[in-house]
Amino acid sequence: MLAAMWTYEHGNFAVHQVPALSDNFIYLIATDDVLACVDPAEALPVVAACEKLGRPLTHILNTHHHWDHTGGNDELKAHFGCSIIGAAHDAKRIPSIDQGVAEGDALQLGGLDIAVLNIPGHTSGHIAFVIHADKQDALFCGDTIFGAGCGRLFEGTPAQMWASLQKLMALDDSTSVFCAHEYTLNNLDFCLTKISQSDAVKTYIAWCKDMLGKGLPTIPGTIGREKACNPMLLPAQADFRKAYANLHAISDDPVSVFTHIREARNHW
């Protein structure tokens, strides 16, 4: 049941990336003491990954309540007796949750200091986990930032989502962005067609085609590349924002421009 597993070394921890369902990614954060799974869409690939690693699952971290992020919670808890951590705000909607957390809470797992950020927009209780690493920081952002995109606004306003995206953009440019879906190339097609034909976008597209052609994921990306190419983040740049607002005869404040681009993506 383990279709593939890719591993990224961050110095004081490793991240194992496992594909699930049609386009989800599940992550396993590994230290000497802890094996924590982020957003188990389903249980079987996680069990298979644990068997391959020869270690039991100790924790589950959920970024939000959607079924394709929590679908494996019950079965994995029954199998491993692992502890489930998710947003306190959404405790009633996260299956088998043991510990609710919110921004400002100090979450320590296996010697790792994990920062929790509240990033509402896709859902009202969406959170992100940030691990400061010896080598390269890691962001687990669920369905908030994707490669060249962002999650749909099911339970939040554009202003909320924009504030959440800004919070993530404030992280170091080198931060690895471990998001939960492989949507990058489709998002970039939208970007190139409707939003930006910059060299950075074209380079990103060529890289994605190369990776996918080799059977490799385009995730994780980095905060720096997303800031340069992600159409949902471009409204942070004043020059882009003014030109876009002019072209579409809308107000040039960041939330108005972001709202217009998110709407265009919904109907693309």
Ligand SMILES: [Zn+2]
């Ligand atoms: Zn979702």
